[in-house]
Amino acid sequence: MHIPKVISSLTLAVGALGKGTAVRKTGKGPTGYVVDFVFTPNSTTHASSVLLGGFPLFSDSLHGSLSKTDGYSPYEWKSDMFSMRLSPDYGNEADNLAGLEMTHNEHTGDWEITVPLPSGTWLYAYYPNCTTGNWRNCDVAIVDPSNLPIEAFAGDQLLSAIQLPFDREFQVNDYDWQLPLEDISKRGNVSFHRYSSPGSTYPYPNVHDVGVYLPYEYGKIPNKKYPVLYLSNGGQGSDSDWFQQAQIHNIVDRLINAGKLEPTILITPNWYDLGFTLEEYQTNATLQAEYLDVVGYSRFFNKVRENFFSYLMPWVNENYDVSNSSSNRAFGGLALGGTLTLAMLFNATDYFSSYCIMSPTPAPSAGDQQYNATISPGLRDVGILTGAGFYDTTFNAARDWETALAAENVTYLSHYSMSGAHQWSTWQEIVYVYLKEALWKPVPYGRKTSFNQVNPLSGGVPYRR
Numbered sequence: 001m002h003i004p005k006v007i008s009s010l011t012l013a014v015g016a017l018g019k020g021t022a023v024r025k026t027g028k029g030p031t032g033y034v035v036d037f038v039f040t041p042n043s044t045t046h047a048s049s050v051l052l053g054g055f056p057l058f059s060d061s062l063h064g065s066l067s068k069t070d071g072y073s074p075y076e077w078k079s080d081m082f083s084m085r086l087s088p089d090y091g092n093e094a095d096n097l098a099g100l101e102m103t104h105n106e107h108t109g110d111w112e113i114t115v116p117l118p119s120g121t122w123l124y125a126y127y128p129n130c131t132t133g134n135w136r137n138c139d140v141a142i143v144d145p146s147n148l149p150i151e152a153f154a155g156d157q158l159l160s161a162i163q164l165p166f167d168r169e170f171q172v173n174d175y176d177w178q179l180p181l182e183d184i185s186k187r188g189n190v191s192f193h194r195y196s197s198p199g200s201t202y203p204y205p206n207v208h209d210v211g212v213y214l215p216y217e218y219g220k221i222p223n224k225k226y227p228v229l230y231l232s233n234g235g236q237g238s239d240s241d242w243f244q245q246a247q248i249h250n251i252v253d254r255l256i257n258a259g260k261l262e263p264t265i266l267i268t269p270n271w272y273d274l275g276f277t278l279e280e281y282q283t284n285a286t287l288q289a290e291y292l293d294v295v296g297y298s299r300f301f302n303k304v305r306e307n308f309f310s311y312l313m314p315w316v317n318e319n320y321d322v323s324n325s326s327s328n329r330a331f332g333g334l335a336l337g338g339t340l341t342l343a344m345l346f347n348a349t350d351y352f353s354s355y356c357i358m359s360p361t362p363a364p365s366a367g368d369q370q371y372n373a374t375i376s377p378g379l380r381d382v383g384i385l386t387g388a389g390f391y392d393t394t395f396n397a398a399r400d401w402e403t404a405l406a407a408e409n410v411t412y413l414s415h416y417s418m419s420g421a422h423q424w425s426t427w428q429e430i431v432y433v434y435l436k437e438a439l440w441k442p443v444p445y446g447r448k449t450s451f452n453q454v455n456p457l458s459g460g461v462p463y464r465r
């Protein structure tokens with residue numbers, strides 16, 4: 001089964017959004033750029049008010065903490081502020097999820113608002129008739145009809161994405177590495193495919209869905225085999241998350257074009273709907289004890305691992321010009337997908353040569369025999385990069401997991417986003433560092449005591465770690 005739904009990255013360029021929402025350079029503060037958000041409702045959407053929401057408001061590092069954000073609006077933005085999401089389990093979440101009231105244009109019937117935003121990727125939606133003020137509590141969320149998400153099926157993604165360029169007159173942190181590559185002919189290709197997976201329940205019985213990025217040169221060089229990076233979604237995610245929410249195809253296009261990354265195929269699976277659910281572990285008290293104890297996670301993700309090895313990996317190997325050497329295979333994932341990455345690391349150690357573990361949920365504690373490099377010497381041979389956001393609820397888990405590796409003398413690299421909470425901007429930054437500094441470099445990582453790294457956020461000024 002091979003039914004591609006092709007989405008050309010070409011249509012996703014900033015400024016190519018047509019009559020609707022568009023980015024505009026102002027040359028004025030606070031950021032030098034604004035987004036003119038324009039929501040054209042269809043004939044059945046009768047809204048008496050519309051909120052713009054989807055991105056957390058801003059804090060600075062002085063006032064932000066794991067349990068507190070100041071919730072500055074974009075109009076109050078200053079160059080040391082970053083959008084910061086607090087977990088619902090902590091702090092004053094409502095303050096940073098306040099939506100912005102759009103204005104009804106009587107002439108056009110559109111809802112409009114102009115918002116200054118700094119460089120990077122912004123996820124948003126329109127929330128009609130939402131009286132709570134907090135967009136997470138709104139009943140209805142509508143993606144921007146003028147800027148539809150990258151997704152396999154309508155409804156997989158709940159937010160549109162828009163990207164703004166860096167303006168050094170007003171901003172300090174440069175996120176232009178997330179923008180589409182200027183040379184359209186050098187952009188890769190994102191598509192979604194279906195493969196046979198007995199037991200799967202979505203999108204069709206026994207059929208599962210997967211995202212594929214092919215580098216621009218793919219198919220143009222006879223007999224060339226490509227390295228493959230598998231990148232997993234997190235909780236509540238899907239196979240389009242890495243493309244829509246992280247715009248990873250842009251990041252990879254730019255790194256390949258700059259000669260910083262070997263042309264690489266990305267495979268973005270989805271670990272939901274395989275015929276067994278994480279929820280089974282969450283609702284069963286017996287299993288939950290194990291689930292909270294991580295063993296349940298391992299049990300669930302080892303089932304996912306087995307499913308991927310039975311159906312996904314063979315499909316990839318059959319349908320694409322991929323290298324069949326573990327030195328050309330890598331696995332990464334965020335949050336619960338970080339736990340899946342751990343299941344791969346512990347239990348498919350030799351199949352991949354490189355692992356990127358982002359914002360992991362609790363990992364086995366130090367001393368657990370899964371880390372025992374005497375029993376599993378392969379752990380010392382692979383490349384590992386781990387990280388989280390400084391304001392991320394999984395920060396402690398990420399540090400614990402590092403400690404557990406260090407106790408076994410397993411070397412690794414790490415990257416912590418200093419402006420990161422448990423949100424996509426954090427994973428964009430970690431994966432960017434991983435792709436640029438680690439992937440397909442000699443393994444294991446982290447043996448040298450110092451190496452040159454470019455601070456991804458300081459506009460290309462090198463610093464020494």
Ligand SMILES: *[C@@H]1O[C@H](CO)[C@@H](O)[C@H](O)[C@H]1NC(C)=O
Pocket residue numbers: 042043044045142143
């Ligand atoms: C109008 O938009 C709403 C909300 O997105 C959607 O549910 C509905 O299907 C749309 N109707 C038409 C006719 O497109």
Ligand SMILES: *[C@@H]1O[C@H](CO)[C@@H](O)[C@H](O)[C@H]1NC(C)=O
Pocket residue numbers: 045046047048049128129140
């Ligand atoms: C919004 O509220 C108005 C009444 O104020 C109602 O007519 C309309 O159907 C509501 N629209 C949505 C999308 O719920």
Ligand SMILES: *[C@@H]1O[C@H](CO)[C@@H](O)[C@H](O)[C@H]1NC(C)=O
Pocket residue numbers: 004006008189190191
């Ligand atoms: C992208 O890939 C799909 C599926 O592999 C293919 O059908 C399509 O022609 C490609 N598009 C471009 C622009 O290369």
Ligand SMILES: *[C@@H]1O[C@H](CO)[C@@H](O)[C@H](O)[C@H]1NC(C)=O
Pocket residue numbers: 284285286287
């Ligand atoms: C919960 O999980 C345990 C252990 O696997 C199992 O024995 C039990 O039948 C499950 N309970 C329910 C209600 O599914």
Ligand SMILES: *[C@@H]1O[C@H](CO)[C@@H](O)[C@H](O)[C@H]1NC(C)=O
Pocket residue numbers: 317324
């Ligand atoms: C890939 O390599 C494995 C051994 O590592 C071998 O069993 C398998 O047949 C190879 N697959 C292909 C398509 O060459």
Ligand SMILES: *[C@@H]1O[C@H](CO)[C@@H](O)[C@H](O)[C@H]1NC(C)=O
Pocket residue numbers: 298302303346347370
């Ligand atoms: C690896 O997977 C097998 C089969 O699912 C399981 O029995 C074993 O406990 C797993 N090992 C680890 C270290 O998770």
Ligand SMILES: *[C@@H]1O[C@H](CO)[C@@H](O)[C@H](O)[C@H]1NC(C)=O
Pocket residue numbers: 367369372373374375
């Ligand atoms: C690791 O496994 C070896 C061999 O079973 C054992 O001798 C050693 O004590 C284990 N290390 C730890 C830290 O448990």
Ligand SMILES: *[C@@H]1O[C@H](CO)[C@@H](O)[C@H](O)[C@H]1NC(C)=O
Pocket residue numbers: 407408409
């Ligand atoms: C880790 O390295 C130290 C220093 O070389 C050594 O003393 C220790 O035994 C090693 N631990 C393991 C688990 O290999």
